[in-house]
Amino acid sequence: MIWVDIFYNLFLLLGVTLAVSTQSVQNYRLVILTFIGGSLSLLFGCISTAINAYGSQKYSAAGAGLIFQSFVLIFWVIYFGAEEDSLAKRSINGFTIPRTPLGAGSSGSANHDVVTPQQQPLNTVTVVPAKEYAYKARALYTYDANPEDNNELSFVKGEVLDIVDNQGKWWQARKQDGTVGIAPSNYLQLL
Structure with a gap:
């Protein structure tokens, strides 16, 4: 046995x-x-x-x-x-090693426009429109952005967002109307 x-x-x-x-x-x-x-x-x-x-x-x-x-x-x-x-x-x-996107630490990276909260403190994150959105995700829940953080993106349940990179707890996303910001990954499901 x-x-x-x-x-x-x-x-x-x-x-x-x-x-x-x-x-x-x-x-x-x-x-x-x-x-x-x-x-x-x-x-x-x-x-x-x-x-x-x-x-x-x-x-x-x-x-x-x-x-x-x-x-x-x-x-x-x-x-x-x-x-x-x-x-x-x-x-x-809290005891784990945080994940960073591939190439985030290398100087020859082509992903310079991807900014995640793990790379910088939240209050200094700047969201830059990316050239290529590699993924699409559907919102599992409605999310209201923090009014004190201009980088967060609000969305409603069922909305489809374009995602630059799906690493980490916050993903850089673009809504269908072109609005760009960061969204919590646990509210989204990749399509």
Whole structure:
């Protein structure tokens, strides 16, 4: 039964890695949580079996390892189950390395007109109209821009925006009427 748990969690780890690397965690969040739930129930059965195998040191060691594995899975439940703007998600993301667009740090980059909040503080961001909008995104929710920040873009649910770059938490976007600004990525879904 322990081997089943090992292979199940290997495929779970590969799936989560694929979802994170393709930035599609939001799309597959409930699927990931479902598989984590299945893994936890299988894992607790394995822990029970390993603990009840008295006198065997290899099962005791396996049981200890499975307990540590359960801590990781419970952490994943908290992380993947938390909403994007929740305290748990913000706290955990505070320990991560922020993503920057490709070429943002190189001097020979052709992407000089893309400005993200990760490159500069929000109050000094200047939005420059881009030459090429590579992506389109649909607004999942209505967003009202902060009146104190002229760079933010307001939009309504269902509106289609042109996106320069889909890296980071704020994307440079253009509305159909030509208005350019930055928009929160968690309000948008790429088409």
